[in-house]
Amino acid sequence: MSSNRVRVDLPNGAEDRINLAKMIAAKHTELGTASPLAQLKWDKVTPAIAAAETAHRESKRLQAQAEAATQTRDAALETIVTFLRASRDVLSGVHADEMRRLGDYGFTVSASGGRAAKETPEEAAKPAS
Template sequence: MKIDIPGHPDNKANLAAGIIAKHEKDGEASPIKLLVTPDVKVNVDKITSKTKQAVELRRQSEVLIEERNNLVKDVDQFIRGCRDILMALYPDEPKKLTEYGFDVVTNPSKSKGSEDK
């Protein structure tokens, strides 16, 4: 026979909360009364609280990343427009674009992060 103990912290906290609830229902007759300490109860509550905080922060993070990605679309158009204008102004001097912060690749093979457009 095998008794599974969950691996995920949230599942452990849920199991511990159930054990504590059963202990409290049993009262003085509880066979685990020496194990159920105030520290254990506090830690189970902290795990639950930290999980709720983490879920909320993850949600906020996803919203912020989406907002950032929407802003990047406008910035990307700006960068491409600047590149195109500068390339039109300096068709024989592509290295001139380095003065504006562009990474000018002299080898025509695609490098990581470069685009031909």
């Protein structure tokens, strides 16, 4: 005799789990009192299935909104990045001898060693003690 092991896997995804729970509940309802699942706590499971399904639909709706908002943001950021580069370039020309002055506008100005300058332009103008 061969001893074949049978494995019954549970789905991993939320939607697949909800759908399987709905199918099991439907089969249980169809079988009525003859259902072998009658001893399970359907008073807890049935509302949980409904709540999960509602929350999953809402999650998908919000995810779609988030994706749309991200696309809108990214499109606007293209304009902003172009503006930032142009601002940096213009200010670099205006303050070519005092590049730290770009910090007055909010830019992070790096020293030639590659480290970001931690001091404000006012601090940089003070003589070393």
